[in-house]
Amino acid sequence: MSEFLEYSLLGLLSGGVMALIALSFVLIYKGTGVVNFAVGEVMMLGAYIYYAGAVTFGLPPWVAFALALAVIGVLAIAIERAVLRPLSGQPAVAVLMATIGMASIVHGGVEAVWGGDTLSPPTLLPRTPLLLGEVLIPGTVLGNFAVAAVLIGGFLAFFRYSKTGIALRATASDPVTAATLGININYAQRLTWLLSGLVGTFAGVLIASSAGLSPLLASAALSVFAAIILGGLDSILGAIVASLLIGWVESVSAGYLGGKSRDVVPYVVVLAILVVKPYGMFGTRTIERL
Amino acid sequence: MQAGVFSALVYGRAAREEELRLRAEVERKVIDFLEIDHVRHLSVDVLPYGLQKRVELARALAMRPRVLLLDEPVAGMNREETEDMARFILDVQEEWGVTVLLVEHDMGMVMDISSHVVVLNFGQVIASGTPAEVRRHPQVIEAYLGAESEALA
Amino acid sequence: MRTGVFHENFASEERLWDSPTSRTWMAAFVLSLFTLPLWGSDYVLAMACIVGIHVIAALGLNLTTGNAGLISLSHGAFIGVGCYTVAWLGKQGVPFYIALPVAGFVAAFLGVIVGLPSLRVKGLYLAIATLAAHFILSFAFREWDAVTGGVSGTSIPRANLFGFELVGDRRNFYLIFVCAFAMAVAARNLARTHIGRAFVAVRDRDISAEILGVHLLRTKLTAFAIGAFYAGVAGGLLGYFYGSITPDYFVLTLSVFYLAAVIVGGLGTVLGSVLGAVFMTFVPEGLRLLASVSSQAFPGVAGLLLPMGQVVFGLLIIVFLIFEPHGLAAIWARVRRSFHLWPFKT
Numbered sequence: 156m157s158e159f160l161e162y163s164l165l166g167l168l169s170g171g172v173m174a175l176i177a178l179s180f181v182l183i184y185k186g187t188g189v190v191n192f193a194v195g196e197v198m199m200l201g202a203y204i205y206y207a208g209a210v211t212f213g214l215p216p217w218v219a220f221a222l223a224l225a226v227i228g229v230l231a232i233a234i235e236r237a238v239l240r241p242l243s244g245q246p247a248v249a250v251l252m253a254t255i256g257m258a259s260i261v262h263g264g265v266e267a268v269w270g271g272d273t274l275s276p277p278t279l280l281p282r283t284p285l286l287l288g289e290v291l292i293p294g295t296v297l298g299n300f301a302v303a304a305v306l307i308g309g310f311l312a313f314f315r316y317s318k319t320g321i322a323l324r325a326t327a328s329d330p331v332t333a334a335t336l337g338i339n340i341n342y343a344q345r346l347t348w349l350l351s352g353l354v355g356t357f358a359g360v361l362i363a364s365s366a367g368l369s370p371l372l373a374s375a376a377l378s379v380f381a382a383i384i385l386g387g388l389d390s391i392l393g394a395i396v397a398s399l400l401i402g403w404v405e406s407v408s409a410g411y412l413g414g415k416s417r418d419v420v421p422y423v424v425v426l427a428i429l430v431v432k433p434y435g436m437f438g439t440r441t442i443e444r445l
Numbered sequence: 446m447q448a449g450v451f452s453a454l455v456y457g458r459a460a461r462e463e464e465l466r467l468r469a470e471v472e473r474k475v476i477d478f479l480e481i482d483h484v485r486h487l488s489v490d491v492l493p494y495g496l497q498k499r500v501e502l503a504r505a506l507a508m509r510p511r512v513l514l515l516d517e518p519v520a521g522m523n524r525e526e527t528e529d530m531a532r533f534i535l536d537v538q539e540e541w542g543v544t545v546l547l548v549e550h551d552m553g554m555v556m557d558i559s560s561h562v563v564v565l566n567f568g569q570v571i572a573s574g575t576p577a578e579v580r581r582h583p584q585v586i587e588a589y590l591g592a593e594s595e596a597l598a
Numbered sequence: 599m600r601t602g603v604f605h606e607n608f609a610s611e612e613r614l615w616d617s618p619t620s621r622t623w624m625a626a627f628v629l630s631l632f633t634l635p636l637w638g639s640d641y642v643l644a645m646a647c648i649v650g651i652h653v654i655a656a657l658g659l660n661l662t663t664g665n666a667g668l669i670s671l672s673h674g675a676f677i678g679v680g681c682y683t684v685a686w687l688g689k690q691g692v693p694f695y696i697a698l699p700v701a702g703f704v705a706a707f708l709g710v711i712v713g714l715p716s717l718r719v720k721g722l723y724l725a726i727a728t729l730a731a732h733f734i735l736s737f738a739f740r741e742w743d744a745v746t747g748g749v750s751g752t753s754i755p756r757a758n759l760f761g762f763e764l765v766g767d768r769r770n771f772y773l774i775f776v777c778a779f780a781m782a783v784a785a786r787n788l789a790r791t792h793i794g795r796a797f798v799a800v801r802d803r804d805i806s807a808e809i810l811g812v813h814l815l816r817t818k819l820t821a822f823a824i825g826a827f828y829a830g831v832a833g834g835l836l837g838y839f840y841g842s843i844t845p846d847y848f849v850l851t852l853s854v855f856y857l858a859a860v861i862v863g864g865l866g867t868v869l870g871s872v873l874g875a876v877f878m879t880f881v882p883e884g885l886r887l888l889a890s891v892s893s894q895a896f897p898g899v900a901g902l903l904l905p906m907g908q909v910v911f912g913l914l915i916i917v918f919l920i921f922e923p924h925g926l927a928a929i930w931a932r933v934r935r936s937f938h939l940w941p942f943k944t
Binding site for chain 1: 663667669714715718719721722723725726727729730731733734736737740741850854857858861865902904905906907908909910911912913914915916919920923
């Protein structure tokens with residue numbers, strides 16, 4: 156029983172960081188309608204810049220982190236301007252492929268500059284483990300979850316209560332009407348990309364400092380796709396709940412069925428859910444009008 | 446319309462004959478009938494509005510309907526286009542033997558081409574009959590022209 | 599200077615190569631490829647085989663994604679299915695002319711299953727569902743040792759035509775070339791029948807298509823099935839060509855590669871599939887040549903080859919999407935038109 160508890164708890168906690176990655180994706184989808192396949196790569200780049208700052212340039216970890224946030228922020232805005240804006244009229248396949256192209260560029264660039272080996276950036280959070288009865292939780296897992304929870308709570312509050320947040324939501328649901336109401340939709344979409352990049356950097360640095368840094372980090376985002384589609388592509392709450400759920404499923408199945416099942420069980424779950432609830436648990440059912 | 450996948454892939458006899466048959470039918474019976482032959486190879490979005498509507502009618506006719514439902518087919522058309530459309534609808538009904546259910550506000554067109562008219566006002570049927578009968582119906586006149594004001598009466 | 603083609607009956611209008619000029623060009627092209635083993639070097643022949651395999655797979659994906667608008671990220675997995683089927687059947691002694699179609703059908707069957715979510719979802723949800731399917735199939739490739747040999751892969755017995763073994767590039771080339779040509783013609787045939795039109799209708803507006811009498815589920819499943827069939831055959835030919843395979847060939851990057859080939863080449867056209875496959879095959883080759891040439895001047899460049907290849911690949915996709923969204927096929931058509939209208943400008 157305590158085994159199950161341990162797997163469950165670990166799964167939920169790692170789901171917290173997954174939720175950050177999912178948030179990064181859902182922000183862009185909700186804000187601009189773009190399916191961003193480059194989420195993992197941006198996250199990875201943020202982690203590498205943090206590493207460069209902290210290890211190559213010897214900056215204190217928090218300064219390096221701020222540097223990473225700044226660089227990724229600028230990059231996100233640059234991407235929005237240079238790539239997404241020219242493609243704004245085109246069909247979804249085209250934009251999807253553009254994000255895949257971007258992912259490829261970032262991935263190749265990172266490997267070219269830093270190589271394929273695993274690196275160890277310094278940790279930002281304390282490593283002391285927590286002992287709950289018989290269950291041992293590593294400190295990094297707990298710390299990551301705490302940071303993720305704070306960030307997500309902040310975003311939920313931001314979108315609900317702040318004027319900018321509401322403006323972003325308005326731009327997402329109907330850009331033309333939002334523009335007629337005086338919202339500058341260019342700024343809104345740029346801000347969305349910026350926020351998404353920042354959230355991704357958080358996730359990347361958290362994961363890298365606890366699990367090591369290598370180009371494989373980007374593929375952590377792939378299992379997040381399972382969570383995203385489970386939660387509904389455009390629902391922040393859905394992304395969070397689904398990430399926790401998928402994190403739990405992965406951990407429990409890895410514990411009972413062996414580590415390899417981690418690669419396949421989330422996807423089976425996703426396909427099963429799609430049959431029953433096609434738009435995910437919380438996604439909005441789009442009504443198509445002719 | 447049912448050459449199978451394999452026949453389609455190798456363009457066997459079944460697929461070929463079906464295609465030729467379809468072409469003959471669509472070209473002669475629909476495209477020539479609606480006089481849109483001159484725009485056959487153009488993309489629909491570059492056509493003028495009236496022709497676009499005619500292409501829509503052609504698309505509906507290509508399905509060989511027994512009943513044709515037309516929802517405001519002459520909305521936004523000028524007199525000439527409306528007359529053309531009215532002529533085509535009449536031709537469809539006479540030559541194809543298709544029953545046409547027309548929803549329209551253009552009174553001139555409705556009265557000219559309909560054999561039976563039903564008038565609805567705020568969801569209620571207020572009159573039903575031949576155009577001549579409906580034209581004289583007091584409630585119809587009231588709905589279209591308004592009743593006499595009580596203060597004046 | 600040719601101003602147009604004048605048809606006198608419907609049958610001539612339906613033809614694939616409708617003018618004597620295009621027929622002559624096509625014949626010359628086919629003949630020159632057919633005699634390639636006589637005048638081509640070994641390198642050219644090997645590249646031709648690889649291009650042929652890529653062309654077949656790209657044709658399939660273009661039917662599913664370009665014609666029917668169903669974004670499929672599981673194409674790489676279907677190719678793997680074809681390859682492993684051919685491997686397993688070959689070990690049971692099944693000759694290639696049976697194993698290859700069977701591989702296609704097995705892949706098509708899986709394609710139908712992967713396409714089943716289109717019953718409930720569409721667009722990007724469907725794309726991610728195909729992504730999930732890809733991962734599940736990859737897992738099967740790695741774990742189902744009995745059939746696929748697991749992580750260490752498996753060998754494929756060479757294709758055997760009544761004792762004449764198809765070993766080496768020259769012999770495999772004919773097999774691949776014949777398959778590629780036949781399947782390209784089949785794809786063009788499909789486009790001019792009611793099934794091809796149904797695909798396009800579903801792509802443009804599936805609700806309208808349904809109103810016009812197109813059976814949505816059947817059409818979408820057919821699109822997936824045919825695309826997967828092509829992938830399965832391509833995978834089988836891949837197996838016969840390479841002789842051995844491991845599961846880390848059939849990763850997500852492969853699906854993305856074909857998606858890029860189809861977009862760069864031109865969605866929805868057979869010419870686009872061919873051009874895209876050729877282009878995407880020669881770009882990494884070009885990079886490799888560049889690396890080997892410049893490695894004398896800059897040692898250590900070879901290590902950068904793979905990541906730089908990824909960067910170039912990504913850049914190409916983005917550049918094409920921004921500047922020429924209809925792909926190489928549109929550029930080709932423009933060039934052809936200017937030739938036809940010469941000396942007038944288009």
